[in-house]
Amino acid sequence: GQQLNQSPQSMFIQEGEDVSMNCTSSSIFNTWLWYKQDPGEGPVLLIALYKAGELTSNGRLTAQFGTTRKDSFLNISASIPSDVGIYFCAGHLSGAGSYQLTFGKGTKLSVIP
């Protein structure tokens, strides 16, 4: 089945630093999504990408849909303490009966004030 490799698994950064994380797939996807999960909460959708090469921003967050359609990147600029959480990538490949998302295992972000 499809697998997503998300890296790094965890990061410790200083407040104000920029953060980069990525996700690679063994298969191509038509859609990439990035979610953030706070402790005890459900994942919250941050950014959705629908076209290869697409670059989309949401405040300090920027995500890109890789041109090979097998990868995606998320950057967070000027990190702040509330950026702490687990970031998940998720991919979707359209096709008959294929409506589910495949999730990466997450990148746990810790921000040191």
Place this chain on the structure above:
Amino acid sequence: DSGVTQTPKHLITATGQRVTLRCSPRSGDLSVYWYQQSLDQGLQFLIQYYNGEERAKGNILERFSAQQFPDLHSELNLSSLELGDSALYFCASASGGGFNEQFFGPGTRLTVL
């Protein structure tokens, strides 16, 4: 607040027992997805319902079943529970039956003792 509600928030039960988790989708959403999140497996898609009918199945055990009712709320039934079923169970909702951005509820934490 995603608009998706789940009850109960926490559930503690014993091996061999049966439990029912409930999910109410966002107003107007017709699709409900169920996911299991465990520490070692990440978010795993279980099953999707669209407007009362099963639409897609993922890694759902035979001991687990789900349904979506005419008012669009959904229930996930877990039976003959095992220690390994301890996990967070999330439902997500989306507006359509095909691929749409999914919005997650706060989850139910199931502990099997």
